[in-house]
Amino acid sequence: xxxxxxxxxxxxxxxxxxxxxxxxxxxxxxxxxxxxxxxxxxxxxxxxxxxxxxxxxxxxxxxxxxxxxxxxxxxxxxxxxxxxxxxxxxxxxxxxxxxxxxxxxxxxxxxxxxxxxxxxxxxxxxxxxxxxxxxxxxxxxxxxxxxxxxxxxxxxxxxxxxxxxxxxxxxxxxxxxxxxxxxxxxxxxxxxxxxxxxxxxxxxxxxxxxxxxxxxxxxxxxxxxxxxxxxxxxxxxxxxxxxxxxxxxxxxxxxxxxxxxxxxxxxxxxxxxxxxxxxxxxxxxxxxxxxxxxxxxxxxxxxxxxxxxxxxxxxxxxxxxxxxxxxxxxxxxxxxxxxxxxxxxxxxxxxxxxxxxxxxxxxxxxxxxxxxxxxxxxxxxxxxxxxxxxxxxxxxxxxxxxxxxxxxxxxxxxxxxxxxxxxxxxxxxxxxxxxxxxxxxxxxxxxxxxxxxxxxxxxxxxxxxxxxxxxxxxxxxxxxxxxxxxxxxxxxxxxxxxxxxxxxxxxxxxxxxxxxxxxxxxxxxxxxxxxxxxxxxxxxxxxxxxxxxxxxxxxxxxxxxxxxxxxxxxxxxxxxxxxxxxxxxxxxxxxxxxxxxxxxxxxxxxxxxxxxxxxxxxxxxxxxxxxxxxxxxxxxxxxxxxxxxxxxxxxxxxxxxxxxxxxxxxxxxxxxxxxxxxxxxxxxxxxxxxxxxxxxxxxxxxxxxxxxxxxxxxxxxxxxxxxxxxxxxxxxxxxxxxxxxxxxxxxxxxxxxxxxxxxxxxxxxxxxxxxxxxxxxxxxxxxxxxxxxxxxxxxxxxxxxxxxx
DNA sequence: CGTACTAGTCTTTTT
DNA sequence: GACTAGTACG
Numbered sequence: 001x002x003x004x005x006x007x008x009x010x011x012x013x014x015x016x017x018x019x020x021x022x023x024x025x026x027x028x029x030x031x032x033x034x035x036x037x038x039x040x041x042x043x044x045x046x047x048x049x050x051x052x053x054x055x056x057x058x059x060x061x062x063x064x065x066x067x068x069x070x071x072x073x074x075x076x077x078x079x080x081x082x083x084x085x086x087x088x089x090x091x092x093x094x095x096x097x098x099x100x101x102x103x104x105x106x107x108x109x110x111x112x113x114x115x116x117x118x119x120x121x122x123x124x125x126x127x128x129x130x131x132x133x134x135x136x137x138x139x140x141x142x143x144x145x146x147x148x149x150x151x152x153x154x155x156x157x158x159x160x161x162x163x164x165x166x167x168x169x170x171x172x173x174x175x176x177x178x179x180x181x182x183x184x185x186x187x188x189x190x191x192x193x194x195x196x197x198x199x200x201x202x203x204x205x206x207x208x209x210x211x212x213x214x215x216x217x218x219x220x221x222x223x224x225x226x227x228x229x230x231x232x233x234x235x236x237x238x239x240x241x242x243x244x245x246x247x248x249x250x251x252x253x254x255x256x257x258x259x260x261x262x263x264x265x266x267x268x269x270x271x272x273x274x275x276x277x278x279x280x281x282x283x284x285x286x287x288x289x290x291x292x293x294x295x296x297x298x299x300x301x302x303x304x305x306x307x308x309x310x311x312x313x314x315x316x317x318x319x320x321x322x323x324x325x326x327x328x329x330x331x332x333x334x335x336x337x338x339x340x341x342x343x344x345x346x347x348x349x350x351x352x353x354x355x356x357x358x359x360x361x362x363x364x365x366x367x368x369x370x371x372x373x374x375x376x377x378x379x380x381x382x383x384x385x386x387x388x389x390x391x392x393x394x395x396x397x398x399x400x401x402x403x404x405x406x407x408x409x410x411x412x413x414x415x416x417x418x419x420x421x422x423x424x425x426x427x428x429x430x431x432x433x434x435x436x437x438x439x440x441x442x443x444x445x446x447x448x449x450x451x452x453x454x455x456x457x458x459x460x461x462x463x464x465x466x467x468x469x470x471x472x473x474x475x476x477x478x479x480x481x482x483x484x485x486x487x488x489x490x491x492x493x494x495x496x497x498x499x500x501x502x503x504x505x506x507x508x509x510x511x512x513x514x515x516x517x518x519x520x521x522x523x524x525x526x527x528x529x530x531x532x533x534x535x536x537x538x539x540x541x542x543x544x545x546x547x548x549x550x551x552x553x554x555x556x557x558x559x560x561x562x563x564x565x566x567x568x569x570x571x572x573x574x575x576x577x578x579x580x581x582x583x584x585x586x587x588x589x590x591x592x593x594x595x596x597x598x599x600x601x602x603x604x605x606x607x608x609x610x611x612x613x614x615x616x617x618x619x620x621x622x623x624x625x626x627x628x629x630x631x632x633x634x635x636x637x638x639x640x641x642x643x644x645x646x647x648x649x650x651x652x653x654x655x656x657x658x659x660x661x662x663x664x665x666x667x668x669x670x671x672x673x674x675x676x677x678x679x680x681x682x683x684x685x686x687x688x689x690x691x692x693x694x695x696x697x698x699x700x701x702x703x704x705x706x707x708x709x710x711x712x713x714x715x716x717x718x719x720x721x722x723x724x725x726x727x728x729x730x731x732x733x734x735x736x737x738x739x740x741x742x743x744x745x746x747x748x749x750x751x752x753x754x755x756x757x758x759x760x761x762x763x764x765x766x767x768x769x770x771x772x773x774x775x776x777x778x779x780x781x782x783x784x785x786x787x788x789x790x791x792x793x794x795x796x797x798x799x800x801x802x803x804x805x
Numbered sequence: 806c807g808t809a810c811t812a813g814t815c816t817t818t819t820t
Numbered sequence: 821g822a823c824t825a826g827t828a829c830g
Contacts, residue, residue, distance in 0.1 A: 059820075060820075061820095086820070087820075088820055089820095113819095135814095188819090188820060189820095191820090192820095223820095252818075253818080253819075253820090254818095255817080255818060255819085256818085256819060256820075355817070355818075356816065356817055356818075357816085357817085357818085358816075358817090378818095378819085381819095415806095415807080417806070417807090418806090419806045419807080420806085421806085422806095536820080538819070538820060539819090554817090554818065554819090555818080556817090556818045556819065557818090557819085575817095576817095578816090578817050578818085579816095579817085580816090580817065581817085592818095593817095596818080618816090619814095619815065619816075
């Protein structure tokens with residue numbers, strides 16, 4: 001009896017075919033991770049390959065972590081020698097060793113999107129590019145696409161000749177790269193581009209890695225882009241033992257440069273490739289699988305596969321249409337709550353998936369109201385929050401003084417009376433001498449143009465130097481605490497009276513815990529290492545394996561995950577498929593959305609619910625949407641409820657003002673019956689008959705008026721998500737839920753509290769509850785209260801304003 | 806130099 | 821609706 005006996009025939013072929021290139025076409029839920037892990041075990045145990053010679057690339061750190069765990073448990077010894085990581089992490093690791101050969105310091109910083117935007121703004125100013133005509137965002141995305149395609153600034157310039165916009169972008173691209181180089185910084189795309197560049201300019205480095213990684217495996221291969229493909233192609237070139245695993249039906253990252261041709265043309269690049277299809281689905285019931293297959297078969301140009309399952313038929317797919325998005329959220333939260341109460345499922349068994357992050361808000365409100373624990377994945381990354389970025393900028397400045405973006409961010413935070421003019425002068429001085437901004441600061445007294453302000457700069461430099469010299473002996477934890485203490489950052493926050501100051505302080509405490517945890521888990525815990533980890537984590541990476549919370553996330557984030565109960569919310573034309581895809585004349589765009597639908601449906605193991613609303617607010621406008629075409633593509637016999645005919649839908653008249661936007665105006669619900677009659681006819685029909693620009697009629701808009709009353713009642717909705725409801729995974733809407741009662745303004749004081757454990761107290765939003773715990777924190781008392789309605793909350797006493805009853 | 810208010814933009818989706 | 825950049829004023 002061997003570990004391989006549990007695999008099916010196709011899976012076994014995948015495990016045993018270790019020589020040469022292999023293309024594993026793995027349908028959703030077909031056990032591809034099992035194949036990969038068993039394959040690694042087989043290589044080590046049966047073929048005698050050293051773990052040292054194996055590399056597996058995944059898309060997220062979470063996936064990497066899971067694979068690592070499974071490999072560990074199968075083979076035990078030496079497993080840690082296998083490189084299991086994401087493209088980005090692997091590249092960083094390589095660049096940290098060798099990037100000095102292509103003109104960077106090995107302690108380079110990694111710029112996130114925010115930093116990129118800051119740099120680009122600066123670049124546009126220098127090049128006098130009118131950002132009204134050509135937005136920074138657009139330039140950055142053009143540059144990003146160029147990098148995905150391995151097009152250098154020089155290539156870009158040549159290609160762009162004669163094109164007005166193109167030439168500007170090209171110049172910006174050149175300048176941008178130059179700025180990054182001066183700052184000793186790389187952006188996300190550079191991590192891979194520079195690694196490829198390194199391999200091409202330093203054959204001896206490449207040869208070393210080629211010899212090391214004799215067996216390569218790449219997961220989620222359908223989502224690789226051209227640079228990433230080049231990276232693995234180079235690595236695999238010597239031994240050609242490259243095994244790629246993917247599913248063309250799950251390719252959903254075209255916007256990020258993912259090249260679906262990488263998987264479709266694999267056999268052309270590697271004619272000797274073995275192709276294996278995994279077609280047995282171990283995840284979903286027949287009904288779910290049939291629904292998924294019915295939808296995806298509307299796409300052209302896919303590799304034909306026949307997914308099957310021996311699980312039973314299962315429940316029908318549920319479908320519900322509601323009048324408003326509010327009612328939709330109410331239903332989902334209610335349904336989850338009732339299943340939990342009836343003991344059918346635990347909170348951790350549910351996921352709610354949606355197309356855009358913005359949709360999370362309304363769901364959150366309802367979940368809070370129902371007292372259902374949940375986590376939101378995605379939205380604004382924890383590390384992208386203002387206060388976190390500020391503290392990180394201090395860390396970056398200490399780590400790499402050449403990181404101009406970081407230095408400029410904190411030079412006047414907290415306020416030191418250093419303004420825009422001073423900063424400009426210093427920058428001019430730095431430019432003249434071709435030194436970094438920070439180095440210019442050190443010579444502040446030499447800068448004639450800034451006059452008295454020079455005196456304000458010296459203490460800043462002294463402070464940073466102080467941090468640097470002390471870092472040696474007090475470590476990362478000491479450093480971060482020193483920074484907060486010396487700058488008075490938290491004190492400033494407390495005094496600011498900002499509404500979300502409490503949240504921010506919480507987040508900073510969370511960051512400190514992160515630092516401590518990092519130091520505990522890493523033997524040589526360095527500043528660069530910590531910053532790197534911070535830069536490379538995705539939101540999804542932070543979900544714990546066994547959580548007992550409902551997960552809310554986008555369809556994109558859900559890829560690779562599975563849940564017994566799945567809700568797909570917002571199944572409306574205009575939301576999903578999105579407005580952009582519908583209006584696009586590239587058929588590929590709708591097909592990509594359809595693949596996204598396929599991904600969403602196939603996340604469900606037992607039970608799938610599709611919901612939509614007739615009316616929903618999007619960006620302050622009320623939209624009237626028809627049921628998603630993807631729902632209509634599912635045969636009626638698989639659904640538990642009929643999909644309403646489009647004929648019910650009606651518009652009232654043209655909105656002259658927005659005619660050019662190709663939108664119709666409709667009357668909101670609540671109008672009298674005659675107006676809600678069937679004046680409009682079948683919009684699908686209109687859409688196809690008219691064709692062209694006029695055909696876009698399935699989305700209706702109306703300026704918000706009376707629909708506001710559909711918003712949740714103010715009283716019970718907390719302004720932000722309670723801290724314990726969202727550990728710091730949560731980005732999304734934290735702090736953005738509409739404030740109703742609002743916390744009273746003014747600086748809270750850490751005064752003594754007049755209540756104790758066991759006392760009954762009243763909170764302005766949560767109502768009455770009992771104090772469970774009272775802890776003296778670093779700055780303030782932390783009070784744990786179990787509220788009668790809202791459940792347990794942990795809060796700072798100064799902010800909570802609890803009244804003893 | 807700092808603050809408070811206003812007007813414009815925005816959204817797909819993420820390593 | 822929400823966030824941000826830009827502007828006018830103290």
